[in-house]
Amino acid sequence: MQEKERIYTVQLQDVTLGYEDRLLFSHASVGFGWGEFTALIGRNGTGKSTLLRTIAALARPMAGEILIEGKPLSTMSRAEVASKIAFVSTEEVRVPNLKVEDVVALGRIPYTGWSGRLRSADRKAVMHSLELVGMEAFARKSIARLSDGERQRVMIARALAQDTPIIVLDEPTAFLDLPNKYEVCLLLRRLAHKEKKCIIFSTHDLSIALKLCDTIAMIQGGRFSYGTADMLISSGDMDRLFDGTALRFDASARDVELK
C-alpha cells in the first residue's frame, strides 16, 4: 500500500525568517493538523510575532514556503487567505460607539457584498460565534467599555465569525489576570477540539502552555523546535530556553524555578 503524503492545515517548508540585518531562525519545517491546539513560546524578540504574522500573510518569509491545506500561501489571493486564516493581534480595539456585535460582524467581511451588509446566514454566524465565547449577553455593549478579558473574548469571536479552519493569535493572554489567562486558553482549546480548528497562539505563560496545549512550537537561539510538551522536556529543549538566565526548568514540576 502506497502511503499518501499527509496534508496539514498549516505547514512550514524550510522556512527562514528574519529582517535585512537580523536572522530570526532558519530552515524550520513543521506541519500543524486539524483540531490541533499549539502554543508558540520563546523569549522576547525571537520571532514569535513575525512567524504568526507570516502565517497570516501579513509578512513574507525570507526563504521557504508556507502551505495552507497543501497550497502555497504566496500563490493564494487575498480573499482566499481571508477564508482560511483568521488573525487576532495584540492591538487594542477601542473605537467609540462600536458595539460588540459590530466587531464580530466585521469577521464576515470576506463573505459580504460591497457595502458589507449582513444576510441572515451572516447574522446567525455572528450570534453563534458570540455564544461559543460566552459573550452573547454583551452583543449590544460598546467594545470600549469592556474589560480586557471580555474584549479578548470578543476578538476571538470575530475570528470565529470569519469561519476559517485556522486561527492565529498573537499573545491573546497578555494583560490578563491569571483566571482570565486560563479561561481564554481553555476556550481556545475547546474551540480547537470541538470545532476542529487549527489554533496557534504565542504566549509567555509556560506552565499554562504545558498544561493545556496539544503541541508546543518553540523558538530558541535561532532554532525552531516542535513537539508535545513531554517530547520537548525530555529532549532538553525546555532547559535550553532558560540558558543564561537566573531560572531553570524543573521537569518534575513542569514549571520554572530559581536556580
Added chain:
Amino acid sequence: MKRRSTILFTCSALLVVVLFVADILIGSVALPLGEVVDTLFGGGDEVTRNIVLNFRLPKAVTALLVGASLSAVGLQMQTLFRNPMAGPYVLGVSSGATLGVALFLLGMPLLGISLGNSAVSSLGVVGAAWIGSALIMSVVLAVTARIKDIMVVLILGMMFGSAATAVVEILQYLSPEGALKSFVVWTMGSLGSVSREQLLIMAPVMIVGLVLSVSLIKPLNAMLLGENYASTMGINIRRTRLLISMITVMLAGTVTAFCGPIGFIGLAVPHIARMIFREADHRVMMPASMLLGSLIMLFCDVASQLPASDMTLPINTVTALIGIPVVVVVIVRNHKSFS
C-alpha cells in the same frame, strides 16, 4: 437600518431642505418665498431671476456640496489614521492647496508669466490646489508609514501647514499689487464667489469624489480594527490608502481651490455625527456625515449673512466658531477615556 437612524436621517434631510431654501431667501436683499418659487419655474422679474439663478442658487448648491465633501474627507481621514483629530485642515492638506494656489497666482507673475483670461486662471487655480494638496497628503502618508505615533503626525501636519503659510507670506511680500490683489481676493473666497460656470467644473468632480467615498464603506469599516485586521480579512490596504488620498485631493483640494481654505468642518462634523447617531459603522456614518456636513455648511452660510443684512462674515470664521467647541469636547472626552 435601525429605527433610530431612520428617524435621524429623515429629520436631518428635512432640515437640509429648510436651510437650503432659507439660504436662497436670506441675503443682502431678502426675497419672499413666493417670488423665488416663481423664478424657479421660469417666472419672476429679471432682477430676482438674476439674483436667484446666478448668485443664490449656485451658492446654496456650493454649500451643500462643500459641506458634504469636507465631512466625507474628514471621516475617512479619521478612520484611516485612527485618530479622532484628523481632518483635511489639521493635517495640512488645505494648506497644501493654499500653497499651490499661491505659487500659481503669485509665483507665475513673479516669473513674468501672465495668467491671461479668467477661465485659464480658474482652471490653473484648481490644478495648483490639487497638486499642492496631493503633495502634502503623500508626505503625511509617507510619514505615517514609518511613524505610528499619531500625535507626532498631527504635529507634523501643523508644521507643514505653518511652513506652507510662511512660504505664502514670503510670496505675498514679494508680489506686485495686481497679483497680490487677486490672491487676497481668493483667500477671502467664500461660497458665494463660485460662479455658475465654476460650479459646472466643481460639482461633477465633487460628486465623483462623494460616490467614491461611499464605495469605500466596507474597507473603512474593516480599518476601524486597524490595518492588520483589515488586511487579514482580505482588504487591500494599499489600494484603500491610495483611493482615500485621491478622494481627499479631489474633494478637499477642489473645495479650497474654489472657496478658499475652510477649517473645522472636516474635523468636527464626523464627531457631531457620532454624537447624534451613536454609530461607528460607516454605512451610517458616511451618509450621516455628508448630510450633517451639508446641513452645517448651509447653516454657517445663513449665519454669515445674518448679523447685518448687507454685510457677510467670512465663512471660515463661522465654521471655526462652530467647529472649535466640538473639537474641545472631543479632546476632553478622549483624555478621560484613556486615563
